Every structure is written in structure tokens, then in C-alpha cells.
Amino acid sequence: TAIRTLEESGELVLSSGTRAAVLAAYPALKGKPMEHIWHPAYPGEALDDDARAAVRAALGWGEEVRAYGYCGQLRPYKGVEDLVTAFRALPDPAARLLIAGMPRDGGIAATLQGLAGDDPRITLRLENLSPEAFRAALGACDLVVAPFHHYLHSGSIVHALSAGRPVLTPATPFASSLAAELGRPDWLQTYEGPLTPAALAAAGAPA
Numbered sequence: 001t002a003i004r005t006l007e008e009s010g011e012l013v014l015s016s017g018t019r020a021a022v023l024a025a026y027p028a029l030k031g032k033p034m035e036h037i038w039h040p041a042y043p044g045e046a047l048d049d050d051a052r053a054a055v056r057a058a059l060g061w062g063e064e065v066r067a068y069g070y071c072g073q074l075r076p077y078k079g080v081e082d083l084v085t086a087f088r089a090l091p092d093p094a095a096r097l098l099i100a101g102m103p104r105d106g107g108i109a110a111t112l113q114g115l116a117g118d119d120p121r122i123t124l125r126l127e128n129l130s131p132e133a134f135r136a137a138l139g140a141c142d143l144v145v146a147p148f149h150h151y152l153h154s155g156s157i158v159h160a161l162s163a164g165r166p167v168l169t170p171a172t173p174f175a176s177s178l179a180a181e182l183g184r185p186d187w188l189q190t191y192e193g194p195l196t197p198a199a200l201a202a203a204g205a206p207a
Contacts, residue, residue: 010032010034011032011033013036014036015039015173015174017174017180018036018153018174018177022152039153039158039178040158041158041161045135045162045163046163047135055140061096066094067095067097067143068143068200069137069138069143070099070100070101070144071129071160072134074101074102074112075104077148077151078146078148078149079147079149082194083145084112085115086200088117089197090197090200090201097122097123098140099126100129101127102127109126112124112126138160138163139163142166143203145195146168147195148169148170151172154169154175157175157188158178161187161188166188168190170191170195171190171192176190186204189203
């Protein structure tokens with residue numbers, strides 16, 4: 001029904017860069033009116049400096065720590081296993097990784113626990129997060145990593161940016177278009193191919 005309605009009317013996407021991907025998936029839309037509106041932001045999500053410092057202190061993180069994180073539901077297509085694997089290969093003793101969110105597919109929790117192993121730099125919080133806990137988890141990170149295997153639009157990326165956290169994610173039409181709209185490549189950084197330790201290490205913090 002949704003596709004039939006689109007064919008009769010037109011196309012609305014959440015970034016200018018995803019139009020081509022939608023047309024490739026639904027050729028019947030070719031020649032129909034096409035428009036985009038940006039995925040809306042999430043106001044009021046950023047922690048102030050004191051709250052951010054308190055959250056990090058509760059995790060045992062000092063000022064020297066560089067914290068990577070993934071926050072949100074855990075599903076196979078999110079690629080969080082790739083993040084844990086790449087992080088473990090980082091030699092930096094000051095690096096930390098926070099994985100916070102509810103596993104939504106059988107076996108993913110055990111997989112992540114196995115990949116994390118005995119690395120003391122990795123914190124797993126595999127549970128349903130309240131809005132307050134989700135906000136705190138995002139705020140604790142220096143860099144949010146969204147290593148998704150495939151997606152069209154991402155509320156997770158917009159949410160992290162709304163919380164004042166820079167993001168590292170694969171180069172996709174949505175990410176590239178949003179990065180151009182932001183006009184600040186240090187806030188939304190992308191990489192090509194599989195996530196690697198080098199991609200994590202190269203991701204810089206915004207000025």
C-alpha cells in the first residue's frame with residue numbers, strides 16, 4: 001500500500017543524497033515528484049560539562065581517556081561486532097569503548113561478550129536504556145561510532161550529533177549528504193570499506 005501510494009503521488013526522503021538510492025530500489029518512482037526534508041534533530045540532548053564529567057567519572061574515566069562508543073539497539077546490521085574487533089586491535093592504553101543498548105537478536109549479547117573478552121578497556125552495558133541513561137551514555141563518549149552495514153537514513157547519527165558528539169560512520173549517500181549540510185567534516189567523519197583500527201585512530205575530535 002505504501003509503495004502504491006508513493007507511485008501515485010511522489011517521493012519524500014530524509015536527505016537530498018538518498019534520492020538515487022530510493023529510485024534504484026523502486027524504479028516505478030522514476031518521473032514522479034521528488035523532495036527531501038532533513039531528518040529532524042533532537043533538541044536538549046547535549047550534557048553540560050559538569051554532567052559529562054560526572055558520567056565519565058562514574059565509568060572510571062580520567063581526562064586522559066579517549067572514549068569511543070556505540071549507543072542504541074543492538075542488531076546484526078548495526079555492525080557493532082566490527083567495532084569491538086577493530087577496537088581491540090588498537091594499542092592505545094588510554095582508549096576506552098562503551099557499548100550500551102539492548103540486544104534485539106538472539107546470540108548477539110554472547111557474541112559481543114566473547115569478542116570483548118578480558119579487555120579491561122571495554123565496557124558492555126547490554127540492557128534497555130532509559131532516555132536518561134541513553135543521553136548519559138552518548139554524553140560520555142568522545143566519538144560515537146555507527147559502523148552500520150547498510151541503511152538509508154539514520155536517526156542514531158542525528159541523535160548523536162544532537163547530543164554534541166562527533167560521529168564516525170561508513171561513507172553512504174545519507175552520511176555524505178549530511179556531512180556536506182553540516183559544513184564541518186570533523187563532526188561527521190566517514191570511512192570506506194570495513195571498519196579498521198586505523199580508521200578509529202584517525203578519527204579526530206572537533207575543535
